[in-house]
Amino acid sequence: MKNVKIIIGLLLVSAFAKAQELQSYIQEAERNNPVIQAYELRYNIAEEKVNEVNTLPNTVVSAGYFVSEPETRTGAQRARFSISQMLPWFGTITARENYASSMAETEFVEIAIAKRKLALSVAQSYYQLYANKAKLDVLNENIQLLETYERLALTSVEVGKASAVDVLRLQIRQNELQQQKEVLQEEYLAEQASFNNLLNRKENIPVEVVQEMSIPTEDPKYGKESLAHNPELIKYDRLYESIEQSELLNQKESAPNIGFGLDYVPVSERPDMTFGDNGKDIVMPMVSLSIPIFNNRYSSISKQNELKQLEIESKKNERLNTLETAFAKATSQRNQARIQFNTQKKNLKQAKDAEEILIKSYVTGIIDFKDVLDIQELQLKFQMNQIESVRTYYAQSAIVNYLINQ
Numbered sequence: 001m002k003n004v005k006i007i008i009g010l011l012l013v014s015a016f017a018k019a020q021e022l023q024s025y026i027q028e029a030e031r032n033n034p035v036i037q038a039y040e041l042r043y044n045i046a047e048e049k050v051n052e053v054n055t056l057p058n059t060v061v062s063a064g065y066f067v068s069e070p071e072t073r074t075g076a077q078r079a080r081f082s083i084s085q086m087l088p089w090f091g092t093i094t095a096r097e098n099y100a101s102s103m104a105e106t107e108f109v110e111i112a113i114a115k116r117k118l119a120l121s122v123a124q125s126y127y128q129l130y131a132n133k134a135k136l137d138v139l140n141e142n143i144q145l146l147e148t149y150e151r152l153a154l155t156s157v158e159v160g161k162a163s164a165v166d167v168l169r170l171q172i173r174q175n176e177l178q179q180q181k182e183v184l185q186e187e188y189l190a191e192q193a194s195f196n197n198l199l200n201r202k203e204n205i206p207v208e209v210v211q212e213m214s215i216p217t218e219d220p221k222y223g224k225e226s227l228a229h230n231p232e233l234i235k236y237d238r239l240y241e242s243i244e245q246s247e248l249l250n251q252k253e254s255a256p257n258i259g260f261g262l263d264y265v266p267v268s269e270r271p272d273m274t275f276g277d278n279g280k281d282i283v284m285p286m287v288s289l290s291i292p293i294f295n296n297r298y299s300s301i302s303k304q305n306e307l308k309q310l311e312i313e314s315k316k317n318e319r320l321n322t323l324e325t326a327f328a329k330a331t332s333q334r335n336q337a338r339i340q341f342n343t344q345k346k347n348l349k350q351a352k353d354a355e356e357i358l359i360k361s362y363v364t365g366i367i368d369f370k371d372v373l374d375i376q377e378l379q380l381k382f383q384m385n386q387i388e389s390v391r392t393y394y395a396q397s398a399i400v401n402y403l404i405n406q
Contacts, residue, residue: 021210022126025199026119032200033118039111046104053096057086060261075267075278084261086290092252099249102242109238112231116402118198123398125195130209131391132188138383139181145376146174153369166369173373177380215341215393219334226404227323236316240309247305254298259288323403330399337393344386351379 030036062082069076150170156162193203227233265282292298355375361367 021208022123025126025195025207026122029118029122029199030115033198034200036111036114036118039107039114043104043107043111046100046107050097050100050104053100054093056088056093060084069268072267075270075280077282078266078268081264082261084259084286084288086257086259086288088257089252089255092249092255095245095249095252099242099245102238102245106235106238106242109231109235113235116231120398120402122195122198124395125191125198126207126209127391127394127398128191129188129195129207130213131387132184132191133209134212134387134390135384136181136184136188138380138387139177139184142376142380142383143174143177143181146170146177149369149372149376150174152367156367156369161367162369169369169373173376213390213394215338215390219397222400222404224324224327227320227327230323230403232319232323233316236312236319240312240316243305243308243312247302250298250301250305254292256292257290259286259290261286261288327400327403330396330403334393334396334400337389337396341386341389341393344382344389348379348382348386351375351382355379 060083062080064080066077066079069078150167153162153167153170157164157167192205192207195207196203196205263282263284263286265284267281269278355372358367358372358375
């Protein structure tokens with residue numbers, strides 16, 4: 001029992017180290033990826049719009065000079081100076097700020113979506129690198145194994161227990177494995193370049209991946225209700241709220257605007273008369289009201305906002321259906337990967353048993369190198385399929401984690 005606890009502890013430590021290593025790559029990608037940086041700049045712009053809308057209309061200042069001075073009882077008017085300021089209805093500026101803030105929140109959700117998509121891409125690329133590296137290790141092991149078989153075959157040829165054809169078959173098989181190895185190396189370099197591009201760094205930087213990954217016996221159980229926390233759905237909630245704020249703003253802007261102003265007219269004194277208001281300048285405060293009596297614009301905007309909300313609800317339902325389909329598919333493929341892994345594990349054990357039987361038969365001098373090659377090819381197939389099952393399992397797990405916002 002003590003040994004079992006130690007083994008379980010080591011497995012947990014290994015899994016934690018693997019997660020930490022991948023998480024560090026994801027964090028580096030989030031810091032450096034230009035797509036994330038672009039989304040963050042869009043969010044900063046949206047936040048700055050809150051300051052943009054927190055303003056009043058321009059103050060109007062005007063001045064005029066009378067070319068022909070009109071005479072009044074108190075004197076001739078020489079010029080006219082005016083200043084006026086329109087003010088929106090009470091609460092309009094606050095409504096504008098709320099609307100701008102709601103749009104900024106929508107952009108913030110876009111950042112969360114972009115980061116999760118980036119994390120998914122980094123994880124899947126990382127698992128592909130692991131698979132390529134693991135397959136290269138398997139190919140190297142099999143090439144070394146074939147070299148051992150080749151030496152046995154050469155020895156058997158010398159003592160008349162095998163033919164030169166057996167040696168040639170083994171050499172041809174080695175050539176094929178060498179070709180697979182070189183192709184895999186090229187695929188690894190291409191995937192490494194793709195991975196580094198996600199992190200926005202030089203393509204030839206080596207990527208450290210874990211030495212071994214295994215499939216756990218059980219997975220956490222998640223229901224479709226977990227999808228409600230996915231940022232792709234939260235985005236539609238934020239958009240819906242922004243339309244609500246837009247309608248509140250529309251209602252405020254449909255109210256009258258109030259204006260205040262002041263006119264100043266300098267008046268010249270009449271030299272031929274003496275009275276108390278002679279040459280008294282004119283000062284005239286003004287109040288104005290802008291009323292949208294004949295404007296259907298605001299009622300049209302209200303109708304548009306209502307239609308936009310219906311559109312957002314439809315899009316959210318469509319997206320939810322898409323996410324549910326993706327969740328079911330990813331969960332199924334993850335379960336299939338476990339089934340395939342366990343099957344390949346059994347097959348590999350049986351193939352190794354068959355290999356041992358064939359090698360032991362060498363002592364009696366009845367080894368058949370054609371059978372050896374067949375078993376070796378089966379072993380390689382099972383090993384490759386097992387690695388691919390591990391990659392598929394973790395790639396689909398990454399999709400599940402993306403969908404349920406884990």
